[in-house]
Amino acid sequence: MDRARAVKSALPLLLLVGCQAPIPPRPEALVVVSTDLPVLDLSARLRVDVFDDEGVWRTSNDLARPDPGDWPVSFSVFTDEGPSRAWLRLRVYPEGGTRRYEGERFSDVGGAFIEPAPQTRLQLIENDRDVTPELEPHPLVTVDRLVAITLEPERRGRVLVALRADCAGTMAQWPDDGRGPNTQSETCIDTWGQRSPTPLAEVEDEVFDRDAPSLPELAAPCSGDTKETHACIPGGATVLGSRELALTPGLPTTPERLLQLSTYSIDRDEVTVGRYRAALAKGHVPVTPVIANAGPIESAVDATSCTWSTDDLGREDHPLNCVSWDEARAFCQFEGGDLPTEAQWERAARRGVDVGRSRYPWGQDTPTCERTVHARWPLAGAPGVCQHLDRRPQPIRAAAGDVTLDGVHDLGGSVQEWVLDGYLFYDGEAWGAAGLHDPSVEAANLLGSQTVRGASWPAPPTFLNSAVRTGIEASGRAPFLGFRCAYPEPSP
Amino acid sequence: MIARAIAGLALTTALLTPSIALGQDPSHEKGSDEAAEDDDVARARGLFREGAALAEQALWAQALERYERADALAPHASIAFNMGVCERALGHGTRARRAFELALKRDAEEPSLPESMRTSLEGYQREIDELMATLTVTLVPATATITVDGRPLTRRGKHWVAGLAAPGPATSVQRKRFVIEADPGLHVIVVSSPGFENVVLRETLANGARERRDLTLARLPGELQISADREGAAVSVDGLDVGLAPVALRRPAGAYHVEVRKSGFEPYLADVRLEPAAEVALEAVLAPEEIGLHERWWFWTSVGAALAGAAVVTYFVVRPEPTQPPLDGGGLGWTVRVP
Numbered sequence: 001m002d003r004a005r006a007v008k009s010a011l012p013l014l015l016l017v018g019c020q021a022p023i024p025p026r027p028e029a030l031v032v033v034s035t036d037l038p039v040l041d042l043s044a045r046l047r048v049d050v051f052d053d054e055g056v057w058r059t060s061n062d063l064a065r066p067d068p069g070d071w072p073v074s075f076s077v078f079t080d081e082g083p084s085r086a087w088l089r090l091r092v093y094p095e096g097g098t099r100r101y102e103g104e105r106f107s108d109v110g111g112a113f114i115e116p117a118p119q120t121r122l123q124l125i126e127n128d129r130d131v132t133p134e135l136e137p138h139p140l141v142t143v144d145r146l147v148a149i150t151l152e153p154e155r156r157g158r159v160l161v162a163l164r165a166d167c168a169g170t171m172a173q174w175p176d177d178g179r180g181p182n183t184q185s186e187t188c189i190d191t192w193g194q195r196s197p198t199p200l201a202e203v204e205d206e207v208f209d210r211d212a213p214s215l216p217e218l219a220a221p222c223s224g225d226t227k228e229t230h231a232c233i234p235g236g237a238t239v240l241g242s243r244e245l246a247l248t249p250g251l252p253t254t255p256e257r258l259l260q261l262s263t264y265s266i267d268r269d270e271v272t273v274g275r276y277r278a279a280l281a282k283g284h285v286p287v288t289p290v291i292a293n294a295g296p297i298e299s300a301v302d303a304t305s306c307t308w309s310t311d312d313l314g315r316e317d318h319p320l321n322c323v324s325w326d327e328a329r330a331f332c333q334f335e336g337g338d339l340p341t342e343a344q345w346e347r348a349a350r351r352g353v354d355v356g357r358s359r360y361p362w363g364q365d366t367p368t369c370e371r372t373v374h375a376r377w378p379l380a381g382a383p384g385v386c387q388h389l390d391r392r393p394q395p396i397r398a399a400a401g402d403v404t405l406d407g408v409h410d411l412g413g414s415v416q417e418w419v420l421d422g423y424l425f426y427d428g429e430a431w432g433a434a435g436l437h438d439p440s441v442e443a444a445n446l447l448g449s450q451t452v453r454g455a456s457w458p459a460p461p462t463f464l465n466s467a468v469r470t471g472i473e474a475s476g477r478a479p480f481l482g483f484r485c486a487y488p489e490p491s492p
Numbered sequence: 493m494i495a496r497a498i499a500g501l502a503l504t505t506a507l508l509t510p511s512i513a514l515g516q517d518p519s520h521e522k523g524s525d526e527a528a529e530d531d532d533v534a535r536a537r538g539l540f541r542e543g544a545a546l547a548e549q550a551l552w553a554q555a556l557e558r559y560e561r562a563d564a565l566a567p568h569a570s571i572a573f574n575m576g577v578c579e580r581a582l583g584h585g586t587r588a589r590r591a592f593e594l595a596l597k598r599d600a601e602e603p604s605l606p607e608s609m610r611t612s613l614e615g616y617q618r619e620i621d622e623l624m625a626t627l628t629v630t631l632v633p634a635t636a637t638i639t640v641d642g643r644p645l646t647r648r649g650k651h652w653v654a655g656l657a658a659p660g661p662a663t664s665v666q667r668k669r670f671v672i673e674a675d676p677g678l679h680v681i682v683v684s685s686p687g688f689e690n691v692v693l694r695e696t697l698a699n700g701a702r703e704r705r706d707l708t709l710a711r712l713p714g715e716l717q718i719s720a721d722r723e724g725a726a727v728s729v730d731g732l733d734v735g736l737a738p739v740a741l742r743r744p745a746g747a748y749h750v751e752v753r754k755s756g757f758e759p760y761l762a763d764v765r766l767e768p769a770a771e772v773a774l775e776a777v778l779a780p781e782e783i784g785l786h787e788r789w790w791f792w793t794s795v796g797a798a799l800a801g802a803a804v805v806t807y808f809v810v811r812p813e814p815t816q817p818p819l820d821g822g823g824l825g826w827t828v829r830v831p
Contacts, residue, residue: 025817032822052830059732059828064740074822079830086830100710127731134744135713151830156820210823244692378553378582387553460641462680462694 027082027151029201030208034072035092035143035163036215037237039065041356042258043163044095046073047137051087055179057124058086060133066095072212082153087181087198089172090145092163093137096243097256101136104176120176139171140427141239141258146172146187146198158207164190165218165237168258168436172198192436220263223490227265231406232489233348235263239357240343240439241426242467252425253467259343260437266340266348267484269396269409270417271331273307274316284334291322291477299391301377301458305479307393317395319415319482325450325474328418332485339420340486341440342469345453349411349466351404360464361404361411367464371401372413377458385461393457393479412464415482416456423449423471448473456480536566543574552581569598569605573613585620585675586655592617625697626651627672627681632708636685637662640674654679676701683707687745687768712769716741718750720776725754726825727776736825737776745770752776 037043044066103121143163167188174185186195220235241256290308298304306322352358369386376391402412421441449471455463543558556578563571576591599605640654644663654674681693688709720737745768752760760776
């Protein structure tokens with residue numbers, strides 16, 4: 001080979017050596033997560049758990065996303081070469097809405113408590129250290145979604161995941177073989193109570209936009225017509241119950257449940273003696289009589305402190321008490337409505353602040369004897385802290401401070417109030433079957449008790465917390481117990 | 493239900509009123525020489541009579557208040573007895589029992605109660621003992637404090653009694669298992685311990701109930717707040733990438749290794765211990781990477797020329813690794829690798 005030919009032969013080799021061939025990108029999915037839940041109240045946290053295709057838990061991250069500007073939330077899942085598959089479990093839930101993680105507790109829809117089998121407790125091991133999170137989002141306030149993502153060589157792009165409120169309470173589940181989700185796993189997509197096989201996410205090639213199409217608004221505002229007698233309460237997603245008070249047989253305010261309510265109206269005041277008399281004049285026929293008190297209202301917790309009288313004795317502005325649940329409901333139906341459900345009553349009573357849920361109807365301020373009519377009688381060894389005041393049922397709006405931002409009065413004190421629902425545990429079968437939208441559990445419990453909400457003139461301050469509930473036999477007619485009515489919107 | 497409650501109240505009133513009528517006026521013991529009595533005894537007598545009149549009208553709380561004031565002025569077994577009768581009528585079994593025990597103690601020191609009253613008293617005590625509810629509590633952690641109806645507990649032998657002490661700071665029983673005696677009825681029990689979630693129980697105890705409750709407080713997680721003085725710094729906790737600073741993480745109490753890294757800066761490394769319910773705030777100060785002498789401009793100026801030729805040759809002989817496109821990481825700047 002002569003010298004010229006040698007140079008010609010080496011040139012392509014030199015050019016080849018000198019050129020930089022690009023390295024293909026690693027397979028990557030940009031996961032963009034959005035939700036239709038109100039951010040501050042109900043979706044302040046996002047839990048992300050990532051499993052590999054062998055069902056091994058690879059990582060877990062619990063992110064605080066309390067600001068609407070924090071959403072959509074985006075991050076990447078990648079692999080070095082591919083193909084590979086990642087299983088993501090995404091759970092959005094309110095701040096504090098957790099329980100201890102003791103294993104996967106696959107439950108029926110509605111979230112009845114099921115003790116986990118020991119083998120279902122998954123372990124997250126990082127650097128030979130068990131870093132399994134101690135807590136997990138409580139399913140009844142959580143939207144739980146599984147996503148499978150296939151990472152293919154040289155493919156990058158976006159995966160959109162929507163966490164919809166309609167899936168609240170419907171847990172993802174998979175075979176309890178001690179491993180993470182797999183091809184047999186199921187997840188809720190957009191319908192309460194329905195699980196589908198976990199879908200394989202669609203990767204939008206070369207799309208890296210971190211925004212996501214906005215989801216339809218859940219909130220259902222009022223029409224704006226203000227009525228003198230009842231207040232409109234806007235619909236939307238809300239939480240029933242409060243973890244502030246622990247679960248006990250006597251005070252079952254937990255577990256909290258995320259649910260959705262339609263817009264409705266509720267009486268601004270408890271039903272009064274005068275209103276009841278007017279209804280009788282209009283043709284209402286009582287199903288059970290209200291206890292009549294022909295004398296003055298006495299300072300006592302007995303029939304002498306009943307407010308109803310067959311003749312007008314000048315106390316028409318007092319709340320009607322000594323009335324059974326059946327009669328209270330019959331009256332409300334005569335008036336074109338019904339007793340409020342527990343969820344309706346509690347939503348109305350927790351609107352004492354602009355954003356979030358208030359502890360008391362008027363907000364977060366500590367109750368006082370002047371703000372609301374309560375604790376005017378000693379009870380069970382505890383002195384009535386307000387018993388220095390008049391120890392009798394008081395007229396409606398006697399305490400001007402007991403009012404919500406919507407203008408609903410005396411949801412705190414005055415008289416306790418019948419609601420439509422039976423007195424049942426929130427994590428029982430009946431509540432599970434009641435569904436997510438406008439739930440109601442009308443049947444009384446085994447003891448025949450219906451739920452009673454709020455505090456009353458003799459009741460202690462504990463009852464002023466808007467989540468507190470107790471049960472009384474439906475036939476009970478007590479001087480501390482009255483009611484108000486709720487109506488569908490637009491109301492009559 | 494309320495009808496039964498009201499009927500019960502009326503029966504109690506009817507049964508107790510004669511007991512009050514039987515109550516002896518303690519001032520009788522002073523004899524007829526009232527002029528010689530001191531003012532306290534005279535005032536005590538007046539209060540006792542007011543109390544008796546109120547008790548006959550079943551105004552138990554008002555009557556009790558008079559008796560208590562009388563007893564403060566001139567302690568006497570019969571005043572303690574009538575205080576017990578009022579407390580019993582008000583449903584305060586534990587306090588009634590204490591008053592009856594006080595009456596018996598005083599009577600033992602200086603006999604003054606008639607036999608009929610002593611017999612009634614013993615009957616009341618038996619009745620209260622039968623009605624008294626007990627709650628066996630298993631408490632974790634044992635250092636937690638407890639109140640019942642906003643009041644601390646009072647030690648009585650091996651047991652603890654609710655409702656005796658005035659509202660005040662919670663009791664620390666310092667035992668894992670103990671028994672609370674309480675009146676039947678509704679009680680609000682609050683258990684708390686630093687670093688744990690409070691538990692509030694509302695217990696309705698039946699007459700003579702023997703209940704058990706396991707009160708295991710849930711340990712509160714702590715919050716780890718990590719910020720940096722440079723934007724875009726990546727934070728990892730125990731080797732797990734948790735996003736770009738600032739980040740706030742809720743984690744179980746324990747020890748954690750925190751690293752904050754940014755290209756061109758020295759990494760910030762810290763080991764922190766997170767206590768339950770505590771907040772630990774770390775601000776990573778990222779110092780620019782030190783440039784050694786051999787990296788100064790003049791060094792490279794002097795040797796650069798010499799190396800340039802060799803570099804060109806090397807470049808063509810040893811092909812440099814091409815760079816790979818960076819990962820996106822999304823808004824969190826968080827990337828998760830799967831095998």
